Amino acid sequence: MILPILMVVGMLLPAALLLSLWRGSVQSRTEWYVKLLALAMFFVWIFFSGRWDWGGYPLRWVWPVLFLAAVFASWKKARRLPAKTPLSKKQKWSIAVYAFLVLIFGTYNLGVLTSHWPADEALEISFPLRSGTYYVAHGGSQVQMNYHSAHPPQRYALDIVRLNRLGTRAKGLYPKELTRYEIFGDPVYSPCTGKVIEARDDLPDLTPPEMDPENPEGNHVILTCDGDDARLLLAHLKRGSVSVKNGEKVKEGQRIGRVGNSGNTSEPHLHIHAERDGAGVPLRFGGRFPVRNDLVR
Template identity: 50%
Template structure:
């Protein structure tokens, strides 16, 4: 429950309070307003761009942007006739200094996340392994600010993918224990390429969120050797009893491999997919897209 409450505070309470304070505050100069406004913009940009929105609602982040624009307009109307600057009290100087620090902090994180969108290493082109629904990239990209896997050499380009329901969340509830309340649980997992199964495992139970199984990190999984690359493609955390292929099988693109579950070292149902070669992560693209956190993939035209 604590992680859920923390997410609510960070993604909803913090930005709304900050935006409300911008709209309601009294300023003596345009410079004072400008620093407060830029700080608020930097905070909202950081939240909207780099934070995961599948818990609270993918589309809520656009509402924050609208509220921010309204607050900027209303506050500017109040300061439009004020001088740009004047002599400030120590208290106001300290407040302005704090705003500058926050601008630099949130701005630096947001700017660094831009590096997530490009990669120099040659990527493996795959078919998206789901065939119906709207899928959300929870972790992905070429920087730790958007993808925690990037800190690990063998998984640096790994993706964590969930499915969004009709209201734009990954589950009915913040962190339900019932696996069927997660939109992706039980979805068919398809082969992303023509190739050969080099590893496969089934028989491990699906964990009850937020319990995890660190002794079997992959859980039930399939590892593929695609025709177009030497790297091994891992699709992990599959549903118990669903793995439909075995080691040595030949598979074709779109063939059923199993279903998405919650086995292994995972706190909730999702698809983890990554490629590695000689202990190094290899980037993946789907229909030419290098996927990054907060991007959507609409499979099957839905």
């Protein structure tokens, strides 16, 4: 189900809206401005909150370029129109629909913007992956950018994948072979010096889209960093790769496992989050609070 939704929202719908701006007819500049504002709100939203690791990260910049081209072509016609005209019933409905879209996507964009600033004090750690260009698929403090935010303990959780040279997370849209996912098998390193308080290593790596809701974390490591009592979880690790045990002291940068596809996960990725007393704790890497569409190299 996710693939058709992504295709419609990420490809077909933007193309249809651009065509409506490029070739559509309006009767006044006022009508054109309302339509333009609505489409601008939409394209800002998909630029910042779309999942660009599916079709290719460079494609993220295609829609803004096409949008500006459509604006230019459309304005050449709209500038000759009167500022206002008596509105037909059809025009009134058109303006009402576009005004509604301005409200909806303006609200979405407010969530996208505020997602960049956590409301709580962050835990500063090092990034746990080192093998390439990594993409934040889910991250931020609002649900528009991070579905985990609906769950208080995981409010600031991150889901991370790795991109290939084409800017996609896998060879193919949604392959079943785990090795076709760029991140599968990547070494995971301890993001801080601390102590392991829980580790598991016996669960199988599942074939997408199989999931294991009874063991949501899958193979995982939970640790506490020196000087902080937050529980830091690194989840969905590869079976047989976890190299630390309960109670073991670990150093920052020490390898603790490999990325797998165990637990309640739809495809290989690294899930990481911290919580304290049942509340999510923001994570910073080198002073940076990552959100969806951020890259870490």
